[in-house]
Amino acid sequence: PASAAANDSRYIDVLILFTKAKGNAKLAARFRTCVASMLRHASVPIHYHLVSDDESAAVAADAFRELAEPGRIAATTPPYRVRAHSVSEMARQLHGLVSHLQAHFSYKPGAYYSDALFFLSVALHRVLDLRRVIMLDSDLEFRGDIGALYDHFARFKDGHVMGMAHEMQPVYRHTFSAYRGRHPGTRVGGPPPGGLTGYNSGVVLLDLDRMRRSREYNDLLNASVISDLAAKYSFKGHLGDQDFFTLISLEHEDLFYTLPCTWNYQLCTWWRDHGYTDIFEQYFTCEGDVMVYHGNCGSQIPS
Ligand code: UDP
Numbered sequence: 326p327a328s329a330a331a332n333d334s335r336y337i338d339v340l341i342l343f344t345k346a347k348g349n350a351k352l353a354a355r356f357r358t359c360v361a362s363m364l365r366h367a368s369v370p371i372h373y374h375l376v377s378d379d380e381s382a383a384v385a386a387d388a389f390r391e392l393a394e395p396g397r398i399a400a401t402t403p404p405y406r407v408r409a410h411s412v413s414e415m416a417r418q419l420h421g422l423v424s425h426l427q428a429h430f431s432y433k434p435g436a437y438y439s440d441a442l443f444f445l446s447v448a449l450h451r452v453l454d455l456r457r458v459i460m461l462d463s464d465l466e467f468r469g470d471i472g473a474l475y476d477h478f479a480r481f482k483d484g485h486v487m488g489m490a491h492e493m494q495p496v497y498r499h500t501f502s503a504y505r506g507r508h509p510g511t512r513v514g515g516p517p518p519g520g521l522t523g524y525n526s527g528v529v530l531l532d533l534d535r536m537r538r539s540r541e542y543n544d545l546l547n548a549s550v551i552s553d554l555a556a557k558y559s560f561k562g563h564l565g566d567q568d569f570f571t572l573i574s575l576e577h578e579d580l581f582y583t584l585p586c587t588w589n590y591q592l593c594t595w596w597r598d599h600g601y602t603d604i605f606e607q608y609f610t611c612e613g614d615v616m617v618y619h620g621n622c623g624s625q626i627p628s
């Protein structure tokens with residue numbers, strides 16, 4: 326049942342997609358690290374929303390049971406609640422909303438139900454009745470307080486509907502290379518601080534109320550608008566939601582709050598060795614104390 330947390334405004338809502346975890350020990354271990362580190366530093370009660378198949382929900386339940394054992398987390402840790410949402414039900418609802426995006430932002434030619442999940446953050450405002458949600462990957466390790474991350478919602482300017490940190494690799498320099506070739510000096514795909522570097526969706530602050538209310542945002546979910554944008558920027562991606570957000574950010578920067586990179590410090594360096602050695606460091610920079618490490622592309626998180 327929807328717990329009391331649903332009506333308790335002290336709780337912050339945190340959503341994690343957690344699927345196909347049965348038999349995937351690495352994924353299960355990463356999930357435990359993510360949740361344990363988050364709770365260890367948390368100053369606020371957390372309502373977890375897991376989008377899972379039954380078997381993964383059971384793996385997650387084991388992880389939470391383990392955490393609840395004496396001595397695992399401090400007695401001063403704020404309370405937390407866990408609710409599992411059916412991944413197949415979410416996929417079914419999402420599919421109707423995002424199937425037209427799948428052609429532009431995923432590998433596979435067909436628009437499969439399950440692939441709709443890669444666009445969960447894009448249309449979450451249409452399927453989940455909450456005001457604000459922090460959506461997280463499970464390959465994260467917290468070094469700071471998620472309450473302080475949540476406080477960034479208060480820094481959104483008028484018009485911002487969501488917040489993310491920059492992508493820390495030249496992924497979009499690559500994706501937009503054809504456009505960049507035709508437009509010397511463009512900001513598209515350029516490094517921070519001046520460039521339109523693109524976003525990483527491992528940590529996303531979603532103001533679902535604002536997403537529901539924003540005419541500008543909802544118009545961008547339209548099939549022909551996206552086809553036109555993809556054609557204009559010669560765009561073909563495969564990273565799902567973050568590709569979509571990056572593409573629309575080129576002409577709608579005003580929708581996005583840029584979260585400090587310290588809240589999503591990405592460790593993947595794949596592109597350093599794949600044609601971008603010389604300019605890699607321009608993208609792979611982040612000043613300040615790391616609050617959240619993101620072990621993307623399977624990267625090891627420093628101990
Ligand atoms: N995920 C999952 N099951 C899978 C693969 C991915 O639940 O079999 C979820 C998980 O929360 C993960 C997120 O999808 O953190 C995104 O995938 P991943 O972090 O591996 O992508 P990367 O950050 O390396 O691009």
Ligand code: MN
Binds near residue numbers: 462463527621
């Ligand atoms: Mn990740």
